[in-house]
Structure formats: structure tokens, C-alpha cells
Amino acid sequence: xxxxxxxxxxxxxxxxxxxxxxxxxxxxxxxxxxxxxxxxxxxxxxxxxxxxxxxxxxxxxxxxxxxxxxxxxxxxxxxxxxxxxxxxxxxxxxxx
Amino acid sequence: xxxxxxxxxxxxxxxxxxxxxxxxxxxxxxxxxxxxxxxxxxxxxxxxxxxxxxxxxxxxxxxxxxxxxxxxxxxxxxxxxxxxxxxxxxxxxxxxxxxxxxxxxxxxxxxxxxxxxxxxxxxxxxxx
Numbered sequence: 496x497x498x499x500x501x502x503x504x505x506x507x508x509x510x511x512x513x514x515x516x517x518x519x520x521x522x523x524x525x526x527x528x529x530x531x532x533x534x535x536x537x538x539x540x541x542x543x544x545x546x547x548x549x550x551x552x553x554x555x556x557x558x559x560x561x562x563x564x565x566x567x568x569x570x571x572x573x574x575x576x577x578x579x580x581x582x583x584x585x586x587x588x589x590x591x
Numbered sequence: 592x593x594x595x596x597x598x599x600x601x602x603x604x605x606x607x608x609x610x611x612x613x614x615x616x617x618x619x620x621x622x623x624x625x626x627x628x629x630x631x632x633x634x635x636x637x638x639x640x641x642x643x644x645x646x647x648x649x650x651x652x653x654x655x656x657x658x659x660x661x662x663x664x665x666x667x668x669x670x671x672x673x674x675x676x677x678x679x680x681x682x683x684x685x686x687x688x689x690x691x692x693x694x695x696x697x698x699x700x701x702x703x704x705x706x707x708x709x710x711x712x713x714x715x716x717x718x719x
Contacts, residue, residue, distance in 0.1 A: 518695070522665020524704070524712075525692045532697040540664070563662050564691050564706075 499573055502553040508546045510534045512555065515569040520559075522566060523547070596632060598645035599669050600654050601709035604631050607646040610708050614686050615671075617644065644669070649710060658710045665691050667704050667714035676701045676717040 502508055507530075514529040515521060521529070527543050530536040538546075547567060550556035554573045559566050601607035608631060611617045617633035620643050624630075628650075632643035649658060661668055673679045676694040680703050684690065691712060692704035701717045 518693075522691050522704070524665035524667070525695070528697055528702070529695075563659070564665065565663055566691075 497549050497553060499553045499555070499576060502549050502555060505546070505549075507536060507538060507542075508550055510536055511543070511546055511550065512569055515556070515567060519568050520566040522564060526567065594642055596643045596645050597669070598647040599707070599709070599711050599713075600649035600658060601646045601707075601711070602649055603709065604629055604646050604648060607631075607707070607709045608633070611644070611646065614683065614688060646709075662706075662710070662712055665704065665712065667712040669711070670702075670714040670716050673715050673717055676703050676715050679703075679715055680705075 510530060511526060514526055514534070517529070518525075523540065523544065526547070527538070527540055530538060530543065547556060547558075551558060555570055557568045557570050559568060599607075608619065611633045612619060616636065618636050618639070619631075620634040620639075621632045622629055628648045631646045633646065634643050635641060649655065658668070680690060680694050683705060688705050688708075690703055690705045692702070694701050694703040694715075699719055701719065703715045704712050705715070707713050
């Protein structure tokens, strides 16, 4: 299972998060359109889908169903782990 | 050779006719009985001799999963050109239409995506 850092290490996944920060709650179609037009990233829909799954696994993304539609939302809460790990004066043994 | 008819699969032809004419503003062009269904087309009042949109029954068993998969991923099955996407969006929202994507500038085009209430997503596009 990928961890937060692995999830963020891939430029495409950071671009996806950028796109969702522009407008939260996008369909897969809109994410793909934004990536190809605005970020000039040519990825297949399947590739974008796989990146979304990784982001969802580490909690950076949530998927909601509204009737028949599926929307993707960015969730920045896991990023606090990064802040807590290095920017707060906590003992290092607390973070294996 | 030229394109005369293209189609969208609809779950109910009568409901679709109402939506595509009364809400979207197309006009009925052809309506003839065809077995259990109708050969039912609409056309844009801006181009009555132009391409007709066939409101085609979605009864074939392969169509249901196909439509569901497209809607799931937010993929429109047709795209209509408009002069002003924002104005059309506002007008349709007022008429109760649900958009899965509000108007967004995508380089040379502004697009929006709405639900046609017949099992499809439709894209509006305005070229700049």
C-alpha cells in the first residue's frame, strides 16, 4: 500500500490535486479535461483513474456519490502528518 | 456523404421529447411509429435543415451498462454548440437542470456538462 509520500512523489498526482484545488468535486471527465488542457498532461483516463485510486488510498482524496454521479474531493487533512512529524517539537521515536 | 442524423439513447422517448424541446429548446422534426417505438428526431431552430438528433430507445441490454459507465465517469455522450455557455447554464439551472460541471474555460473552448434526465450527460461548448 502506498504511503502519503509515495502518493505525493508523482508529478501527475500533484497535478491532479492542483486541479481539484481549482474546483473541488470534479467528475473524472473534468479532471481529465483539465489535465490535458490546462496542465498539458496527456494521460489516458485509465491512468488518471489509477492515480485517483492511490490518492484515495492515502486519504488525500474522497469520492462521493450524488445519485448517479461520482465526484472527487481533495482532503488535505493527511498533510498535517507532515507538519506534525517535522515542524512540531515532538520526539522522533513517536514517528516510526 | 454527409451526416444527417446522430442519436442519443433515451430511457423514455416521450419524456425525452419534452426535455429536448421544452427545456433545451429544440424542435420536433420527425415523429413516425417504428414498431414498439418511434423514429423521433429533433432539430435546432437555428438550423432546421441541419443535423437531426434521434431520440433513440435504450432498450437494448448493452446500452444500460454503457450509459451507466459514461455517467459514472462524468463523460458526456453528445456536445452541443452554444453562443454563451454561462447564459445557457444560468437559464437551464433556473429550469431545474442539474449540471455535473459548471462552465469552465478550457483553452479555446468553454464547456459545461448537464444531465438530460434520460440517462445521459450532455456537454455545452462555446468556441472563443
